[in-house]
Amino acid sequence: MASQQVRLAEIAHARSGDKGEASNVGLIANSSQLYGVIRDQVTAQRVKEHFKGFVRGRVERFEVANLNALNFILHDSLGGGGTESLKTDAQGKTHGQGLLQMLVEVPEELLASSGRKS
Numbered sequence: 001m002a003s004q005q006v007r008l009a010e011i012a013h014a015r016s017g018d019k020g021e022a023s024n025v026g027l028i029a030n031s032s033q034l035y036g037v038i039r040d041q042v043t044a045q046r047v048k049e050h051f052k053g054f055v056r057g058r059v060e061r062f063e064v065a066n067l068n069a070l071n072f073i074l075h076d077s078l079g080g081g082g083t084e085s086l087k088t089d090a091q092g093k094t095h096g097q098g099l100l101q102m103l104v105e106v107p108e109e110l111l112a113s114s115g116r117k118s
Helices: 032-041 044-050 092-099 108-113
Strands: 003-007 012-019 022-029 059-064 069-074 103-107
Touching (some): 003 108, 012 092, 022 032, 032 103, 032 108, 044 059, 044 092, 069 092, 103 108
Antiparallel strands (some): 003 103, 012 022, 022 069, 059 069
């Protein structure tokens, strides 16, 4: 089966926020078939590597299959949070957009059925 490498933004959307020093990122697949792709490829380890330099703590992953979603908690990713950090943007709202830049392999038949043009 042929596959193509695409950014998560082409097959999913994300929501993110923060609590203190941790960021919370929800990744929602555009279909149940695409959920299988993100479930298999977007691991806690890959997310930690994707955000290297930003996430100093562990990354936890939770599956929310009934919503075709994964939820990640990125510990020690905000330098103490908005009120304590010297970072320009110490909120987690940008982490969802950052995760959508990750590349994944998607079977071409799923891309065709999702309405994406090659």
